[in-house]
Each structure stands twice: as structure tokens, then as C-alpha cells.
Amino acid sequence: MAGRLAGKVALISGAGSCGPGWGNGRATATLFAREGAKVFAADLNEEAVEETRKTIEEEGNFCATHSCDVTKSDQIKEMVAACIKEFGTVDILHNNVGGSAAGGAMDMDEEIWDRQMDHNLKHVFLVTKEVLPHMVKQHSGSIINMSSTSGLTYGGAFQIAYATTKAAIRRYSQAVAIEFAGRGVRCNTIIPGQLHTPMVEVRLAGQRTGGDVDAIIASRNARIPMGQMGDGFDVAYAAVYFASDESKFVTGSEIVLDGGMSLKCTPLPDDYPQ
Ligand SMILES: NC(=O)c1ccc[n+]([C@@H]2O[C@H](COP(=O)([O-])OP(=O)(O)OC[C@H]3O[C@@H](n4cnc5c(N)ncnc54)[C@H](O)[C@@H]3O)[C@@H](O)[C@H]2O)c1
Secondary structure: OOOOOOOOEEEEEOOOOOOOOOOHHHHHHHHHHHOOOEEEEEEOOHHHHHHHHHHHHHOOOOEEEEEOOOOOHHHHHHHHHHHHHHHOOOOEEEEOOOOOOOEOOOOOOHHHHHHHHHHHHHHHHHHHHHHHHHHHHOOOEEEEEEOOHHHOOOOOOOEHHHHHHHHHHHHHHHHHHHHHHHHOEEEEEEEEOOEOOOHHHHHHHHHHOOOOHHHHHHHHHHOOOOOOOEOHHHHHHHHHHHHOHHHOOOOOOEEEEOOOHHHOOOOOOOOOOO
């Protein structure tokens, strides 16, 4: 069924991908466009977001791009103003930017902690703050935030700031949902587990297995009861549901997509310090 987002304007942050292939933002932007949305795709990396635009246009759909670092509040203001100028409104806001940094509660540097707060959490507040007046004015809007199963439970790596920010996003979304439910604005959260997006090759393999891509893929797949990682389109299909009027009665809600991983206990590492 195409056209589930017909006539809607969708602003997506991090709509490129950190490497070749389908990151969550690129997959979501592409699926939103397939479903009839006018996509305003923003990213720090101009080349990556241009690749997304090219993919969308090759499929005969519509996408405008914008270069923006969402850790900078002045650039966020410019991004939202540019979307309004281009399309007149924002019906769907998908706050997708985020990513993990290794490190536990005793060894993470303050600087990395602060960067994680900016990269994962603060922009969600800032972009939403900038978009809300437009949604309130039209008495409708859907905000979709990206958490992670790291915000629910231990998933196999000590990432203190990532776990903290992704848990905070869940509660932030619920707080926005109750504050704006009467004004027609919904806010929901997607909670992915381990996905095979380009960041596995680009970042994780270097961090965890000395660059051995097959080893990182095997260890991630092994944690998942369904036997293998999800991908960017698993996120995109959940996002289409939250973005569309099919979820018009749904706010403050969450979809966990993790192949059952959070239903079991992930074992601690062999070298777990005691
Ligand atoms: N990939 C996974 O396994 C996984 C699992 C759970 C949750 N998530 C969440 O999904 C989201 C996307 O993850 P991904 O792996 O697809 O992302 P990714 O690392 O591929 O990044 C997506 C895009 O964000 C852009 N970006 C980075 N910093 C930015 C900034 N400051 N301003 C604007 N754009 C910026 C990058 O240039 C890139 O094009 C994140 O919030 C992540 O925490 C991912």
C-alpha cells in the first residue's frame, strides 16, 4: 500500500549514512518518500545526504537536502527555517542522529560524556523545540525519536553515556507526548537492538574486533534469538507507522525491534572484572 504519507512533509536528521549502504536515516528517508512524503533530509555530511537524495529521486520521489550539524543550535534554527521556507510546514520530525562511544562509568572522559550528550540527546530537545510551534499551529504533527535497547538493558558492551542518553530519550518522548497530546502533536520512540547498518563496518569493527568485520558481525548475530541483526528498513517501517495517520491514537509509545534480544539476559564478558 503506497501513499501512507501522501501530502506530508518529513524532516529527518542524519538522513545520510556513515558509510556506503543503508543507515537508519537513509532507509527512513527513502521509505517516507516512497510512501508519498516530501522529504527534507538534513545531515552534517553533504556527500552522504546527497547520496540519499539521488536514491530517492532515481525512484521518482521527492527530496530536498540541507547541511546541518545538529549539535549547533544556530544551525538547527537555520535547518527548520529552511524546511519551512521550502515546504511551508513540518508534519513529521524524525530525530535520527546518534551513535555510541565506548567507555564505562569509571573510565569515560568528561569530554566524551559531553559529546555523547550533544550527539544523542541535546539535539532531540533543540530540534523538537524549534519544530513544535509549527505543529501546534496546525494542530497536528508526529515526532519520532531514536532510542536503543542500550536504553533498556545491558546489551553486551559498556557504553555508559550511550545507555544514559538512550534511556533519557524514552522518557523525554513520553514527557513531550503528554504535554502536547491535547494540541494534536504525537511523540513516539523507536528502540532498535543490534542492526547491520554501515556503522558496523565503519566504526564498531575498529572499536571492538581490531577491524575484523566478520568477527563483529558474528558476535552481534550471536546475541540475537532470531539469529541475525536487523537493518535500516526495520527502523524505517516502524517510523512509517508512527509517522502515518494509522497511528493517530498512539502517543508516548515505543516499538522495540531487536529480534527478541531484550527478552533474554546478555552474558557478561569473560574478562568481567570482579
Ligand atoms: N545501527 C544500529 O545498530 C543502531 C542500533 C540502535 C539504535 N541506533 C540509532 O539509530 C540512529 C542512526 O544510527 P545509524 O547507525 O544509522 O547512524 P550513522 O552513524 O550511519 O549516522 C547517520 C547519519 O548521521 C549523520 N550525523 C552524525 N552526526 C551528525 C550531526 N551532528 N549533525 C547532523 N548529522 C549528523 C552522519 O553524517 C550520518 O550520515 C542513531 O540514533 C543510533 O543511536 C542504531
